Amino acid sequence: FKALFSNYLDNLKNIINSKAISKTEIECLICDFNVLLREQINPGKANGLDRQNFRSILYNKFGMSDAIIMDAVFRTFDTDVDSFISVKEWIEGLSVFLRGTLDEKIKFCFQVYDSNGDNYITKEEMFHMLRNSLIQLPNDEDPEEGVKDMVEITLKRMDYDHDGKVSLADFDKAVREENLLLEAFGTCLPDRKSIRGFEQQVFQHQLEK
Incomplete structure (x- = not known):
């Protein structure tokens, strides 16, 4: 069994193809996933983490609160589009969350x-994403007009081929010129404090060695 499990971890490591996540850390993430799976509100749904529970994890562990962005992060994690986050998808997504390179984060945010x-x-x-995050800000003017202006300003900054929309190539170039544009349309990556807290909790036994 140990040999089979070790091979399974090696396969996951090869799939993720990230030097930043160690084999031991993958094992910790699997254990954490299994705990979260057992704690699900609807335990009968054992295919993986469902949308409701995944959103709770994003809120409680990573401080995310924007409903639209959390749903989009769920969709991006859920690469096989079966409405559940499998253990493989969990590890692949968290490898970007915790230790992702700029290339990986650019691709992830774009997909979100x-x-x-x-x-x-x-x-x-x-407009949909910015309206949801900015509409509640106090403003004497029509808030939707303010969001439209923000969209136009952002589009001019990022639309390098001037086709009225942002491709991955546009997004990549814009972010490399100004890193703050990585999360221009909503916070979809955890901050450093949340990452440290998660790693301390999940990798604790490893850090104590």
């Missing part, structure tokens, strides 16, 4: 913002 999966971030998608 590309809500319809057509490989572009459109004005409509920008």
Whole structure:
């Protein structure tokens, strides 16, 4: 059994292809996943973590609170589109969350913002995400007009080929020129404090060695 489990971890390591996540850390993430699976509100759904429970994890462990962004992060984690986060998807997603390179984070954030999966971030998608995060800000003017202005400003900054939408190539170039644009349309990656807290909790026994 130990040999089989070791091979399983090696396969996951090869799939993730990230030097940043160690084999021991993958094992810790699997254990954490199994605990979360047992704690699900609907334990009968054992295919993986469902949307409701995954959103609770994003909120409680990583401080995310934007419902639209959390749903988009769920969709990005859920690569096989079965409405559950499997252990493989859990580890792949967390490898970007915790130790992702800039390349990996750019691709991840772009996929989060590309809500319809057509490989572009459109004005409509920008407006939808920014409206949800900015609409509650106090403003004497029409808040939706303010969001539209924000979309136009952001589009001018990121739309290098001037086709009225942002491709992955546009997004990549914009972020490399100004890193703050990585999460231009909503916070979809955990901050450093949340990452440290998660790692201390999940990798605790490893850190104590």
